[in-house]
Amino acid sequence: MILSVDIGGTTCKLGVFNNDNTLKDKWQIATNILDEGKHILPDIYQSFLNYFDEIEEDISVCSGIGIGVPGPVDFNTGILNGAINLGWSDKKSVAEEFEKLSGISAIVDNDANIAALGEQAHGAGNNADDVVLVTLGTGVGGGVVSERKLMHGSNGSAGEIGHIKVDHNERFLCNCGLRGCLETVASATGMKNLAVYHYTHHFEETIISDIISDGTVNAKDIVEAAKENDALAIRVLEDVSQYIGHALSSISAVINPKVFIIGGGVSQAGDFLLNRIEAEYRPNTFSPAAEGTLIKIAELGNDAGIYGAMELVKQYIEEN
Numbered sequence: 001m002i003l004s005v006d007i008g009g010t011t012c013k014l015g016v017f018n019n020d021n022t023l024k025d026k027w028q029i030a031t032n033i034l035d036e037g038k039h040i041l042p043d044i045y046q047s048f049l050n051y052f053d054e055i056e057e058d059i060s061v062c063s064g065i066g067i068g069v070p071g072p073v074d075f076n077t078g079i080l081n082g083a084i085n086l087g088w089s090d091k092k093s094v095a096e097e098f099e100k101l102s103g104i105s106a107i108v109d110n111d112a113n114i115a116a117l118g119e120q121a122h123g124a125g126n127n128a129d130d131v132v133l134v135t136l137g138t139g140v141g142g143g144v145v146s147e148r149k150l151m152h153g154s155n156g157s158a159g160e161i162g163h164i165k166v167d168h169n170e171r172f173l174c175n176c177g178l179r180g181c182l183e184t185v186a187s188a189t190g191m192k193n194l195a196v197y198h199y200t201h202h203f204e205e206t207i208i209s210d211i212i213s214d215g216t217v218n219a220k221d222i223v224e225a226a227k228e229n230d231a232l233a234i235r236v237l238e239d240v241s242q243y244i245g246h247a248l249s250s251i252s253a254v255i256n257p258k259v260f261i262i263g264g265g266v267s268q269a270g271d272f273l274l275n276r277i278e279a280e281y282r283p284n285t286f287s288p289a290a291e292g293t294l295i296k297i298a299e300l301g302n303d304a305g306i307y308g309a310m311e312l313v314k315q316y317i318e319e320n
């Protein structure tokens, strides 16, 4: 069996996989970030121990654990360079610490990366060799699987799709300190940025004017207004699609993936978004790189991480 865990700021998602890589069980526990997050790894190990007690098996039959963490990871050493959400402010040897605790070999990667690997191997990627995941949530995240392997890059920053510059007017400041990143115009925050911008610059009438004025408008409001043919909301979604489409064109010219997978909360706009992204992507992409490339909505939801973490362990076992 293989264990996997996707550690988040509020909950940790735990999975147990059979030897044929099918999911045997999954559950989640609360993340206790008190005392600088020192309880997190022991809590996870204890929860697995309880599970194995219940099924009357010994946890030592497990061949390894994959761990996803919300921060930058040196993949070769398993050292996480801080994760504020978890109370881990300094560098932390997550793999080594878990191994000491449990005696189970651990492999650690960033949560966006493991989600990409999960979707590639077990979700919308349909096991294609080359897959890119773009997650449109509060921010824009992503992960790149090339020839079945996660790309990390020389500083572990490969797949930081949210920081591709697409808004050359540099209207909005990004969390990274730069302006014009994809994240400023294609995340939930980005949609709000654009709604406010268009409301104050171009449009007067919209059914969501009240919530735009008072600043409470969110991505879901905008998607719902667009579905009711609200001109301002449609304009926002068209902008979002255009920026994403152009980012995907650039990525295609470098990586040439078979499948782009769009995940995260904003992807719940579904075909409405997908069709518009397609319409921007196809004519603007170097045609040999766009030929046969699919753009799909993610399929695994919150389970992408545990599938990807399991896949990491599987790959490690196959190679060693």
Ligand SMILES: [Zn+2]
Binding pocket: 162, 163, 174, 175, 176, 177, 178, 181, 183
């Ligand atoms: Zn940025």
